[in-house]
Amino acid sequence: MTDHRNDKTPATEAPEPATPGLREQPTLILGAGPAGLTAGYLLAKQGLPVIIFEAEDQVGGIAKTEVRDGPGGKYRFDLGGHRFFTKVKEVDDLWHEIMREEFLLRPRMSRIYWNRKFLDYPLRGPDVIKKLGPVELTRCMLSYGWAKVKPKGREDTFEQWVTNRFGKRLFDNFFRSYTEKLWGVPVSEIRSDWAAQRIKGLSFFSAAKAAFFGNKDDEIKSLISEFHYPRYGPGQMWETMTDDIEKLGGKVLMSTPVKQIKVEDGRVKTIVTSDGQEWESNYVISSLPLRNVAGMVEPAPSPEVRSAARGIRYRDFLTVSLVLDGEDLFPDNWIYIHEPDVDVGRIQNFRSWSPWMVPDPNKACIGMEYFCFAGDELWEMADDDLVEKGMRELEMLGLAKRDALEFGFATRVPKAYPMYDMDYAERIGTMKDWLNGIDNLQQVGRNGLHRYNNSDHSMLTAMRAVDNLVKGTEHDIWAVNAESVYHETEQQDDQQPYIEAPETQAQNEPLHR
Numbered sequence: 001m002t003d004h005r006n007d008k009t010p011a012t013e014a015p016e017p018a019t020p021g022l023r024e025q026p027t028l029i030l031g032a033g034p035a036g037l038t039a040g041y042l043l044a045k046q047g048l049p050v051i052i053f054e055a056e057d058q059v060g061g062i063a064k065t066e067v068r069d070g071p072g073g074k075y076r077f078d079l080g081g082h083r084f085f086t087k088v089k090e091v092d093d094l095w096h097e098i099m100r101e102e103f104l105l106r107p108r109m110s111r112i113y114w115n116r117k118f119l120d121y122p123l124r125g126p127d128v129i130k131k132l133g134p135v136e137l138t139r140c141m142l143s144y145g146w147a148k149v150k151p152k153g154r155e156d157t158f159e160q161w162v163t164n165r166f167g168k169r170l171f172d173n174f175f176r177s178y179t180e181k182l183w184g185v186p187v188s189e190i191r192s193d194w195a196a197q198r199i200k201g202l203s204f205f206s207a208a209k210a211a212f213f214g215n216k217d218d219e220i221k222s223l224i225s226e227f228h229y230p231r232y233g234p235g236q237m238w239e240t241m242t243d244d245i246e247k248l249g250g251k252v253l254m255s256t257p258v259k260q261i262k263v264e265d266g267r268v269k270t271i272v273t274s275d276g277q278e279w280e281s282n283y284v285i286s287s288l289p290l291r292n293v294a295g296m297v298e299p300a301p302s303p304e305v306r307s308a309a310r311g312i313r314y315r316d317f318l319t320v321s322l323v324l325d326g327e328d329l330f331p332d333n334w335i336y337i338h339e340p341d342v343d344v345g346r347i348q349n350f351r352s353w354s355p356w357m358v359p360d361p362n363k364a365c366i367g368m369e370y371f372c373f374a375g376d377e378l379w380e381m382a383d384d385d386l387v388e389k390g391m392r393e394l395e396m397l398g399l400a401k402r403d404a405l406e407f408g409f410a411t412r413v414p415k416a417y418p419m420y421d422m423d424y425a426e427r428i429g430t431m432k433d434w435l436n437g438i439d440n441l442q443q444v445g446r447n448g449l450h451r452y453n454n455s456d457h458s459m460l461t462a463m464r465a466v467d468n469l470v471k472g473t474e475h476d477i478w479a480v481n482a483e484s485v486y487h488e489t490e491q492q493d494d495q496q497p498y499i500e501a502p503e504t505q506a507q508n509e510p511l512h513r
C-alpha cells in the first residue's frame, strides 16, 4: 500500500495543555484499538508525547482486518463487517482526515437467506409474497389470523409475545433461528418486554411496514443505503493512524500487554508491561475491558469491586474466513442466515465491501460469523474443524461446494459484545465509583466503558477524554453518546434480552491473566 498523504507534523503553536505535566512525560495509552489510537493521534497531533501499549501484534482491536497470502496476492477479512457511518461530525472528519481518498463510499446490500431463498432487506411486499410462495403464504396468513382471534394467554417470553401478534408460522420462519443464534439461548428464555421494545424499533416487522408504507422519516436507521469503508478494510484506518502517530513522534508498542497498574495515593504511579518494565506516567487513558482493569490494579480493589467485575458478562464471536474458487456466492455485503439447521448467523462477502480486499477476480472471499460464549463447544473447536464446519454449512445452504475451498482459518473475538444483563448497570456503577477514585486514569472505548456501541462512539469517548486533558473541559466520559442507533438486529439498547442471563465459563476465569 502506498501512502499518498502529506508528511505529518505536530501543531507548533498548540496552547499549553490544561493538565500539568503532559509535555514532560508521555501520556500512556492502553490498547491500540479505535479508541486508544484516537486518543494517541489527537495528543500527538498537538505535539504531546504518547506511548500506546498493544497486547497483540496488530492494531485495530475488534475492528482489525486479518490479512492472508493466497492465490494472486493478499486477501483481507474484516471481523464482522465494519460500516463507517456516524452522526458525529468530529468523528466523520477524523475518518476522512486519516483515510482521505482511500475512504470509499460503498453501496449497501444485505438480504435475509431463508428456506434457501434470498429475501430483499428492506423487505418489499411483492418480493415477500413471491418468495414465500402460495402454500407458505397461506399458512402464514392462517396462522396470523388465528393469532388475532385466539385468546392471548401468557406473554412472559419473546416467543409468546411475537407468536401472539404475528402467528407461530411467521415466528418460526423469521424470528426463532436468528434470535437463538444471536443470544445463545432458546427463544423461550428471552424476555417478552425485550421483544416489545425491539419489534417496535428495528425489526423484521418494522422493515415489513416500511416495505408497504415507506420509510419516510428514515426511522429504520439500520437500512442506510451507503457507508464509508477503507479501500483495504477497517484495518487500513488503524494502521494509517498508527503510522501518523509515529510520524508525529508518538510510540506504539506492539505485542506489549499491560500486566499491572500500580496506584499510590489515588493516582496511577506506574504501568507494568509483560516484559517487567515499569512506565511512569502523569496520565493514563485505558481502553482495556473493565473486568481486566479490576484485576490489574495494585493494590487490589475491594471485594465489592472485584465481585462486580467478575459479574460483567460478554457475548463472544468467531468468524470462519474462507477463500473459495469461483464467483462470489451472492452480490450482497452480507446476508442473515434464518436457517435453523446451520449455526452460522451471518455471511460476509468481502468483495462487495471493497473489491480491493480480494486480489483474484476468480475467487470468492467470505466470512462466516458464529455467535458464541468463550469456552463453549463452538469456541473450543479446533480451527481446522471450524473451517470444515463452515464448508459443510455452505454446502447445506446450497451456496458452495466443498471442493471449492482454497484455504480458510478461524478468528476468535473474545468480549465482542458487552452484555447488558439485569445487574450490569449496578456493577458498572460500582466500577465507575471505584475508578473515580483514581485521579489520573480515564477509561474509554467499548469494553473500557462496557458500552455496546460502534467505533464512532469508542472514538468519541477518546476525543472527549483528550479534550478534558488538553482543554480542561469536564466531559463525563461515561455519559458520552454518539447516538449511533443504526446497528443491525443485534442492536444495543440499555435493555437486555435474557429472562435470566446464562452463566458463562468466562465469568469463572481470573479477572486478568
Ligand SMILES: Cc1cc2nc3c(=O)[nH]c(=O)nc-3n(C[C@H](O)[C@H](O)[C@H](O)COP(=O)(O)OP(=O)(O)OC[C@H]3O[C@@H](n4cnc5c(N)ncnc54)[C@H](O)[C@@H]3O)c2cc1C
Residues within 6 Å of the ligand: 030, 031, 032, 033, 034, 035, 036, 053, 054, 055, 056, 059, 060, 061, 062, 063, 079, 080, 081, 082, 083, 084, 085, 256, 257, 258, 259, 287, 288, 289, 317, 413, 416, 417, 444, 445, 446, 447, 448, 453, 454, 455, 456, 458
Ligand atoms: C461483529 C462486530 C461488528 C461490528 N460492526 C461495526 C460497524 O459496522 N461499524 C462500527 O463502527 N463498529 C462496529 N463494531 C464495533 C467496533 O468494532 C468497536 O466499537 C471498536 O472496535 C471498539 O474499539 P475500542 O478501541 O474501544 O476497543 P477494541 O477494539 O476492543 O480495542 C482494545 C484494544 O486493547 C488491546 N488490549 C486488550 N488488553 C490489553 C492489555 N492487557 N494490554 C495492552 N493492550 C490490550 C486489544 O488487543 C485491543 O487492540 C462491530 C463489532 C463487532 C464485534
